[in-house]
Amino acid sequence: MAFDVEDELTADRSVGPAIRLRNWKQIVEKVDFAFQPIVNPHTGHVFGYEALLRRWEDSGFESIQSLFDTAWETGNLHGVDMMLREKAINKFSRLPDARRLKLFYNFDSRVVRTRDYQPGRTAELLRKAGLERDTIFLEISERHDISNAQYLQDILLRYRSQGFKVAIDDYGSGFAQLRTLYECEPDIIKIDRFFIDGVDRDRRKELFVSQITAFAHMIAAQVVAEGVETREEFLCCRRIGCDLVQGFFIARPSVDLPERTDIVPAISGVSLENRRGIERDGDVLRSYLLDTPPIENNINPVEILSYFQKNTDIAIAPVINRQGEPLGVIRDSDFKAFIYTPFGRELLQNPANRTNISRFLRRCPIADINTSLSELLETFVAADSLDGVILTENGLYLGVLDQSALLRAVNERNTLNARDENPLTRLPGNSAIYRYAADALARPRQRRFAVYFDFDNFKPFNDLYGFRQGDRAILLFKDILGKALSQNDWFVGHIGGDDFFGYVQSVDFEDAVCAVQRAQSMFDEQIKSFYDAETRDRGYLIGKTRNGDSCDFPLMTVSAALVRIPPARTDITLDHISIEAAKLKTIAKNNPERFASGYYDAPEI
Incomplete structure (x- = not known):
């Protein structure tokens, strides 16, 4: 039977809080x-x-809040x-x-x-x-x-x-x-x-x-x-x-x-x-991490002076607890300023203060080693931190990044990324695509899909309006991919020219198709504004073929070939998928919807 709170708490108010608290003990036993x-x-x-x-x-309560409200009221x-x-x-x-x-x-x-x-x-x-x-x-x-x-x-x-x-x-x-x-x-x-x-x-x-x-x-x-x-x-x-x-x-x-x-x-x-880029950031961070020895929070404050005397090149001392979790930092300047005040040393040697370093402890931004460098840089700038950022691994102290180390790490990351990025869109280029695909395809997943995007009638547009306008069309599609594929964690790369690559896993086939076709329709609608009014109203572009003959070309669209990858296979490479995608792309370009999908079903390699 449920404990009747109201009856027990109001039965005899005259007996005082002790009796009522005894009733509460019965309540706590039940929860x-x-x-x-x-x-x-x-x-x-x-x-x-x-x-x-x-x-x-x-115990007769309607909610957790009513339990605490009743305890407060009584x-x-x-x-x-x-x-x-x-x-x-x-x-x-x-x-x-x-x-x-x-x-x-x-x-x-x-x-x-x-x-x-x-x-x-x-x-x-x-x-x-x-x-x-x-x-x-x-x-x-x-x-x-x-x-x-x-x-x-x-x-x-x-x-x-x-x-x-x-x-x-x-x-x-x-x-x-x-x-x-x-x-x-x-x-x-x-x-x-x-x-x-x-x-x-x-x-x-x-x-x-x-x-x-x-x-x-x-x-x-x-x-x-x-x-x-x-x-x-x-x-x-x-x-x-x-x-x-x-x-x-x-x-x-x-x-x-x-x-x-x-x-x-x-x-x-x-x-x-889907941790693209994070592993690289982590490797860069580890290479620039300052292996500054930490001190435990139960240290005798007098020993802190010895720490700074032994480590003359260290401006801050990270402080950890017994489990190795960072609590903050002690600045060399703050500590020495205290030492040189009147009676500073005497206060440190006072038994009442010998195990208390909280007066010197300063908070410091703390981040996991897997945090992206961009996020770390934002944290550092926003905090206006002179001390730097403490890095942890699974919650335990790993090291410190000061201002100089952080900037060098960011510079190296940017240099490495620049080698792998398409210079126009800043999306991962061929090398990065191959590296990502090799890792992703080596891991069996229940649902995984690769998609190749290719512009239709891009050359006539580029010939008529110029390369600069052609680049704008490519950038438009890059932005559209970012929006259309944002609901799932897609990898998107720029193969080159007007060819793009996408990969996603752990989503339903219908969701993958929906995202791809959403990107296509968004491009179909928005690219119209890139044409002059007369061409837009006419619905086609008057240009020339490779032989120099006049010809009517439809407005630009995007074709998409989606390859469904077998879940258990780990022997498939990006080259194998590309061959299958080329076949599907031909089908897509001759399809009114400009879309085709199919399985990669070749025998095991």
């Missing part, structure tokens, strides 16, 4: 927590789990929240390799305004569970009014002083202002599901998420994309630069503890797909 993983979108590695309250209805919010924290922490501690993971716990920000609020109790719960203080991220929901910067800052200071991390939940759903976040500098910003839903199809949502991500990185915060439910949303959030992702596409919340917590295999597989 449970489900865990949902939060993962790195580049690798599929699990960063942590959010604890989500479940089975509240067994003066028991702090006691109830602490019982729930204990339950969540104890269950989390039973996860495999729990000490490596982070626990995201939603707490009601009204807790700090209760009369019986006592700091330090969460730290004791973590200690008993064998966990470090920075294991827990306390999520403050923006659905409560946290637009008061001073109030939010007080909460952050309270918990940071105790060694905890803080995340702003549901960002974009309620009251918070950019100024509030700028002044309070949370460790993580979780973007509300509303903005993630359909972000791959909504340019305004994509722009919003991009701007918030850039802002978060500027204040050295990480971004979690909440509520990712489709593969397309996942890939879009990764491309935008979200540091972490969470949602049904990753895994549904479960009250049962997972057997493994290192990685989500299905997401790891998706993460390896």
Whole structure:
């Protein structure tokens, strides 16, 4: 039978809070927590789990919010929240390799305004569970009014002083202002599901998420994309630069503890797909990464001076925790300035300060090694960071990129890309296409398609209007491909002249055809404006054949040959596909729809 909250809490108000709190203990015994993983979108590695309250209805509540509102109204919010924290922490501690993971716990920000609020109790719960203080991220929901910067800052200071991390939940759903976040500098910003839903199809949502991500990185915060439910949303959030992702596409919340917590295999597989350019950026980054030795946050401050004396060429010292996760940096200039102040050395040698380096710790932008160089450069410029950017791999400290190293890495990346780009469209050229195809075709996929695009009647247009106008037509189609194929993560390359190549996998055949034909129809409509009014009205161009004879040529269109690649074959090369595409292209050019598709069905090589 469900516990009747109203009867129990109103049965005898005269007996005081102690009796009512005892009733709340019965309520907490009935509820449970489900865990949902939060993962790195580049690798599929699990960063942590959010604890989500479940089975509240067994205690007679209509919603989670009504449970907390009732606790607040009866003066028991702090006691109830602490019982729930204990339950969540104890269950989390039973996860495999729990000490490596982070626990995201939603707490009601009204807790700090209760009369019986006592700091330090969460730290004791973590200690008993064998966990470090920075294991827990306390999520403050923006659905409560946290637009008061001073109030939010007080909460952050309270918990940071105790060694905890803080995340702003549901960002974009309620009251918070950019100024509030700028002044309070949370460790993580979780973007509300509303903005993630359909972000791959909504340019305004994509722009919003991009701007918030850039802002978060500027204040050295990480971004979690909440509520990712489709593969397309996942890939879009990764491309935008979200540091972490969470949602049904990753895994549904479960009250049962997972057997493994290192990685989500299905997401790891998706993460390896369509990462063109990222691997090259990663190789370049590693070659320029400064292998600056980090210091642990429990170091004696006096020893920091020895660190800088031993490493005279180092201006900043990265600070990590016991797990090897970066916390920030200590600047040589800041530390020495303190040393040379009156009584500076005496203060450092004071036993009360010997294990506290927080006064010297500065926040610094942190990014995964798989982040693109373009994103890193944007973060560096937006943050106006004199310190550089700390790079991590699966959340652990890897090294530092200072201003000089970052600029050299960007320059080398640009040089390498220039060798592989078509000089007109800046799309991957032949070498890049072959390299990408070799990698993609070597991996069996259930659904994969290659498409070749070729202009129809391009030469007469080029002869009449000139090469410059011909180049404009090619650039127009390049832009159209970017828009028409944006709903799926297509690879698009420019073979040369008026020939383009596309490749996509893990989408339905109908969706691939729809995207290709959308690009064709967009070009058919927009290219008309490139002709003079008389030719446009006439519907054809009067030009000359190769023999010099006058001839009527239809307005330009684009033919497309789509090759369906067998899912299990790993012996197929781009040359084999090109031969099949040439046959289909002939069919397409004689087809009113200018489109043809077929299977590559040659015997195994």
